[in-house]
Amino acid sequence: MPATFTRHQVETEKRDTGYGGKPPVDRRPTGGGGGDDNWDSRSSRHGGPRELLIRYRLAVLSGLAGDFVFFAVLVSAFFVRPTAGHIDAGANFVSDWHPIAIPPILWINTAILLLSSLTIEVARRQLFHEIDVMEEWLGLGRPAVKRAAPWLLATILLGGLFLAGQWIAWQQLSAQGLYFATNPNSHFFYLVTGAHAFHLLLGLLALVFAMAAIFRLKKVEMRQIALDCTAWFWHAMTLFWIFLFILLVCYQ
Amino acid sequence: MNAEPAHSAAPSHGFLRRRVFTTEHRALAVLYLLIGLAAVIVGTLLSLVIRIHRVWPTVPFPLYGILRPEDYLAVVTMHGTLMVFFVLTVVPQSAFPNLVLAEQIGTRRMAFPRLNATAFWITLASFLALLAAFFVPQGAPISGWTSYPPFSAIAATGPGQGAGMDCWLASIALFCIAAVASSANFLATIVARRGPGMTFGRLPLTVWSWLTSSALTVIAFSALFGAALMLFADRHFGTSFFIPAGEVINGIARSGGASGSPMLWLHLFWFFGHPEVYISILPGMGLASALLANFTRRPVLGYRFMVIATLMIGFLGLGVWGHHMFVSGMNPYAGTAFGLTTIAIAVPSSAEVLTWLAMLFRGRLRLSTPMLFTLGFISFFISGGLTGPILAQPALDAYLHNTFFVVAHFHLVMAMAGVFSLFAGIYYWYPLLTGRLMNEMLGKAHFWISLIGAYGTFFPMHLAGLAGEPRHYAQLAGPVESFPSLIPVERGITFAALTLAAAQLIFLFNVFRSARHGDRAGENPWRATTHEWSPDLHPITRGEPYVYGPYPGGTKDFLPQWELAAPATSAQPYPSGAKPE
Amino acid sequence: MNWLPPNGALHGIGFDDLLRWNLDTIFWLFVASQILIVLALLLSGLRRRPAPVPGPVRARSFVAFLFTSLLPLLAITGLYIAMVVTSHHLWAVSREQASARHAVQVEVTGVQFAWYFRYPGRDGIYGRLVPDLINAPAGNPLGLDPTDPHSRDDIVSPVLVLPAGRPVDLRLRAQDVIHGFFIPGMRLKQDAIPGMIGHLQFTPEVPGVYPILCTQVCGLGHARMQARLRVVTPSEFQQWLAAREGFALSTPIAEVPAQSAMEERP
Numbered sequence A: 001m002p003a004t005f006t007r008h009q010v011e012t013e014k015r016d017t018g019y020g021g022k023p024p025v026d027r028r029p030t031g032g033g034g035g036d037d038n039w040d041s042r043s044s045r046h047g048g049p050r051e052l053l054i055r056y057r058l059a060v061l062s063g064l065a066g067d068f069v070f071f072a073v074l075v076s077a078f079f080v081r082p083t084a085g086h087i088d089a090g091a092n093f094v095s096d097w098h099p100i101a102i103p104p105i106l107w108i109n110t111a112i113l114l115l116s117s118l119t120i121e122v123a124r125r126q127l128f129h130e131i132d133v134m135e136e137w138l139g140l141g142r143p144a145v146k147r148a149a150p151w152l153l154a155t156i157l158l159g160g161l162f163l164a165g166q167w168i169a170w171q172q173l174s175a176q177g178l179y180f181a182t183n184p185n186s187h188f189f190y191l192v193t194g195a196h197a198f199h200l201l202l203g204l205l206a207l208v209f210a211m212a213a214i215f216r217l218k219k220v221e222m223r224q225i226a227l228d229c230t231a232w233f234w235h236a237m238t239l240f241w242i243f244l245f246i247l248l249v250c251y252q
Numbered sequence B: 001m002n003a004e005p006a007h008s009a010a011p012s013h014g015f016l017r018r019r020v021f022t023t024e025h026r027a028l029a030v031l032y033l034l035i036g037l038a039a040v041i042v043g044t045l046l047s048l049v050i051r052i053h054r055v056w057p058t059v060p061f062p063l064y065g066i067l068r069p070e071d072y073l074a075v076v077t078m079h080g081t082l083m084v085f086f087v088l089t090v091v092p093q094s095a096f097p098n099l100v101l102a103e104q105i106g107t108r109r110m111a112f113p114r115l116n117a118t119a120f121w122i123t124l125a126s127f128l129a130l131l132a133a134f135f136v137p138q139g140a141p142i143s144g145w146t147s148y149p150p151f152s153a154i155a156a157t158g159p160g161q162g163a164g165m166d167c168w169l170a171s172i173a174l175f176c177i178a179a180v181a182s183s184a185n186f187l188a189t190i191v192a193r194r195g196p197g198m199t200f201g202r203l204p205l206t207v208w209s210w211l212t213s214s215a216l217t218v219i220a221f222s223a224l225f226g227a228a229l230m231l232f233a234d235r236h237f238g239t240s241f242f243i244p245a246g247e248v249i250n251g252i253a254r255s256g257g258a259s260g261s262p263m264l265w266l267h268l269f270w271f272f273g274h275p276e277v278y279i280s281i282l283p284g285m286g287l288a289s290a291l292l293a294n295f296t297r298r299p300v301l302g303y304r305f306m307v308i309a310t311l312m313i314g315f316l317g318l319g320v321w322g323h324h325m326f327v328s329g330m331n332p333y334a335g336t337a338f339g340l341t342t343i344a345i346a347v348p349s350s351a352e353v354l355t356w357l358a359m360l361f362r363g364r365l366r367l368s369t370p371m372l373f374t375l376g377f378i379s380f381f382i383s384g385g386l387t388g389p390i391l392a393q394p395a396l397d398a399y400l401h402n403t404f405f406v407v408a409h410f411h412l413v414m415a416m417a418g419v420f421s422l423f424a425g426i427y428y429w430y431p432l433l434t435g436r437l438m439n440e441m442l443g444k445a446h447f448w449i450s451l452i453g454a455y456g457t458f459f460p461m462h463l464a465g466l467a468g469e470p471r472h473y474a475q476l477a478g479p480v481e482s483f484p485s486l487i488p489v490e491r492g493i494t495f496a497a498l499t500l501a502a503a504q505l506i507f508l509f510n511v512f513r514s515a516r517h518g519d520r521a522g523e524n525p526w527r528a529t530t531h532e533w534s535p536d537l538h539p540i541t542r543g544e545p546y547v548y549g550p551y552p553g554g555t556k557d558f559l560p561q562w563e564l565a566a567p568a569t570s571a572q573p574y575p576s577g578a579k580p581e
Numbered sequence C: 001m002n003w004l005p006p007n008g009a010l011h012g013i014g015f016d017d018l019l020r021w022n023l024d025t026i027f028w029l030f031v032a033s034q035i036l037i038v039l040a041l042l043l044s045g046l047r048r049r050p051a052p053v054p055g056p057v058r059a060r061s062f063v064a065f066l067f068t069s070l071l072p073l074l075a076i077t078g079l080y081i082a083m084v085v086t087s088h089h090l091w092a093v094s095r096e097q098a099s100a101r102h103a104v105q106v107e108v109t110g111v112q113f114a115w116y117f118r119y120p121g122r123d124g125i126y127g128r129l130v131p132d133l134i135n136a137p138a139g140n141p142l143g144l145d146p147t148d149p150h151s152r153d154d155i156v157s158p159v160l161v162l163p164a165g166r167p168v169d170l171r172l173r174a175q176d177v178i179h180g181f182f183i184p185g186m187r188l189k190q191d192a193i194p195g196m197i198g199h200l201q202f203t204p205e206v207p208g209v210y211p212i213l214c215t216q217v218c219g220l221g222h223a224r225m226q227a228r229l230r231v232v233t234p235s236e237f238q239q240w241l242a243a244r245e246g247f248a249l250s251t252p253i254a255e256v257p258a259q260s261a262m263e264e265r266p
């Protein structure tokens, strides 16, 4: 093979300061009107901070769409199960579905998770607060980050609390002798809560990363992206949890 | 050796940094192509083993000896898995977009180059995990590329269902992660990184295809990942999502008795599996439209119509999975419903076919190699696709399911149409990689021999299917039914398959030879209009993707997307506002 | 079409007709489309120079579009609809209905790598099966429970014997993995899925011997997993059944399955 695969050298992206140096606030730069992508008339803008934000959000959203399907697949097992059963040695039909008494701590956990979604949303909004962002943009300190940080910290704590709560719930179940492999319902319970907890663990890592990011990153827009994407991920996990929780509680 | 010396001047980067540990999408495309090439070579050799064993079951293979029935099944399973995942997903859905997607939308970078590179490395790991299945104790899995449980869930059901099956599952799980990651990158790139002037209405049709197939990938592969996880739990953590109670394997009752449902796997697998076959063919369909426009020198007929058809195929493709399960014991009314949705998806597919046929009759065809392969693609897509509506009728599928009729269907429409579109793409985009053209003479020889070989191989399989010959039969002659009338047919198929495979040597030779000795391609060898051929680093899109046609008095018969239309005079066919459809 | 094995089932007649017109139709569509491709090549070879484009491009191409794409598409869609509608009838009568009242009852069990057929016997009730009792070498491949009175008269056979002209209701089971129950001569196929009971109804018409195959990959013996269907006259069937039944009743319960499974091996 020859040494040249590309006809042209790849040029590294030119730095773009955005829309004429306007800071990236959470408002459409054009004022009212349509979205950023129009079928026909306009193309996407290049290199601006808002474009960057949208790009990252898109990636996170596509990932979450896949994740949604993943959870839907796990849940599909749940809907197949309650009707399943088998004929035992005595020719009796035995339903394998043994309802699990949901550990009450899950209610508390749910409340905690909802609260954490709230706190991260507050944190996220701080980073897009127009006046503060303007100040950061101009290099006059970091008011937005300062305001967001406590909320972010609160989210991390609540997230940790939720995971601890889930752990306790598993302990309680296994104390009753219900393990992963015990019966179809317990497979299902552990699988969905486990998969969800794993996602939250990733979410916690992302939160810690975002915490570091908003202090360490130099560019305002990168700080925003770090927090923004984490927040959307976190919200999605809360949403998934509510969905799963309703299922666990109502359809035993 | 070097086409344009100036370009090799990139300093301070060694070969490894530039070509291997890189985030540059074209280098990644080459790496993906290498995986595809490795997979297609192994897959093709396996297919020859299949063919030879079917006709001469007692002939020993060099270095191995006589194939046992379980070896045959392992070979079929690995052939199917390699071809579907590592050839017909990796090349059209990973290599080709990396090669041209960014350029076609008028940019020079992907949205997430590092994510993209990571996806490649995961794909490589997945490929190695699959190949490892050959070398573990008891060898590769034998349950087919669909891996239906409980066969795939319990190691005691057969050789290869232990460690081999674990390799398979690991490979599939990794592949799912890689596919979703790279598709997320493509989606973000297409939506958010289009260059100036590149509106949705000006996207090349290949890009529309990748948009659709990437969305399908995110959905389908996530579902497969979930299913694979559950199957893994069934195998190793004592759960029974897919294993029914009261299983008796080899006369030994399996203890533990929660009851799962194998049907659940069927649903989940095909919810992935059907979108997957469209993932593998949609890029080819987009490419066919583009190449037909180029080589007939006429615009794509009904651009928006084609876009809508592509999106419809993607959308409907999510709702037809049940047509693989008509006779699995699914509710018969569900069978009727899935039959209807399947017929519905044949409509947009037929729309594209008819449009291509119509495009053929305009202008003068330039029969270069990529064009020939596009014609081959269309021919195979029709001949394989037409059996689709037959299989889509539950009443008929109740005879044809899992016979060689199905094998014929999917080899024509997926294997041959798919592979021919890969060839079209490689002959067409080869200059982007090497600055040279592939040899036309060899290309044409490759085309004609492959075409004849492919029809010779897969057309007679319909007859075997009608005679009732089931798939996965290690030998034709069973204890009760030995299909005597099929012996000559099978033999003919094998000879044709050997020819077909031999023809690929011409291709390989051509690829490697032309890299050094091919004709210089120049800037835009096919006189194409899309941005991957533009000389500019940051092209501005100024018009529709496929503007071809004679200019009265002009010197060119095409208007690239990066050029402004000539000032409007009444004589000119393309005044700047007009839409040449 | 002549590739299909001779048909022996009632619904097979309709099936063969249906398949024939479907295959004919797509075959001619296939031929026509390939001719079109070749024709396009030839025509363009004859055309010396690119045709000029008269008139406004758009209008011309819409008409072209209408005639070359849209109308044929409508025609093809019509054809697809015709296919679905005609075939749905067959599916509805063979699958979407309960089995006939007096259908012959047989239970089919797929095991790696054999088919077993169980007749409920005189009482018309299938006896209880216990997985732990399964022991093919000892003659109890299905695990019939000797303590269950309903099992006493059950007949287990490795050949499927059916009377011509009577509706049959097959009950499909599998012990280990998914098997595909396929009788090409009866135009009949359905998977036997472990943990599920499937049903298949049909009416064999023509006496004779028909191979039974397995069409779902199930292990290294998949290609060997074959059996025979013997369609006989009703009186022969009664005789056959009576012979087994008498046999079954006169023997000690524990040996019942052993005796009946000794039936003619294919």
Ligand code: HEA
Binding pocket: B033, B036, B037, B040, B044, B047, B048, B050, B051, B076, B077, B079, B080, B081, B083, B084, B087, B088, B091, B143, B144, B145, B146, B407, B411, B414, B415, B416, B418, B419, B422, B426, B457, B470, B471, B472, B473, B474, B497, B500, B501, B504, B507
């Ligand atoms: C893309 C998919 C693909 C391709 C190309 C092929 C190619 C071939 N296949 Fe296969 N096949 C499958 C997908 C494919 N197959 C699947 C999914 C199954 C089912 C498995 C299962 O049931 O589990 C199957 C099963 C299958 C069977 C059935 C076995 C059985 O059930 O008993 C047979 C039997 O003849 C067969 C034969 C062949 C032959 C002779 C070829 C020949 O055409 C091979 C010749 C090869 C080529 C023409 C390709 C050359 C291409 C290149 C060189 C491109 C290179 C370019 C780059 C990668 C850059 N295949």
Ligand code: HEA
Binding pocket: B146, B277, B278, B280, B281, B323, B324, B342, B343, B345, B346, B349, B350, B353, B354, B357, B381, B382, B384, B385, B386, B387, B388, B389, B390, B391, B392, B393, B397, B400, B401, B402, B406, B409, B410, B413, B414, B415, B418, C029, C030, C032, C033, C036, C072, C076
């Ligand atoms: C790229 C891959 C691909 C594509 C595009 C298709 C396309 C289609 N497939 Fe296929 N299919 C597979 C890959 C593919 N399939 C595979 C791999 C399997 C087997 C998997 C396994 O079991 O291992 C399978 C199996 C399969 C089955 C299950 C069979 C069985 O197991 O019993 C069914 C049933 O409905 C089906 C239907 C269809 C239909 C209706 C289409 C339609 O989309 C086809 C649409 C195209 C047309 C209808 C052609 C149009 C032509 C014209 C309009 C010509 C016009 C003529 C003139 C102008 C003269 N396919």
Ligand code: CUA
Binding pocket: C110, C111, C112, C113, C178, C179, C180, C214, C215, C216, C217, C218, C219, C221, C222, C223, C225
């Ligand atoms: Cu049983 Cu294949």
Ligand SMILES: [Cu+2]
Binding pocket: B273, B274, B277, B320, B321, B323, B324
């Ligand atoms: Cu399908």
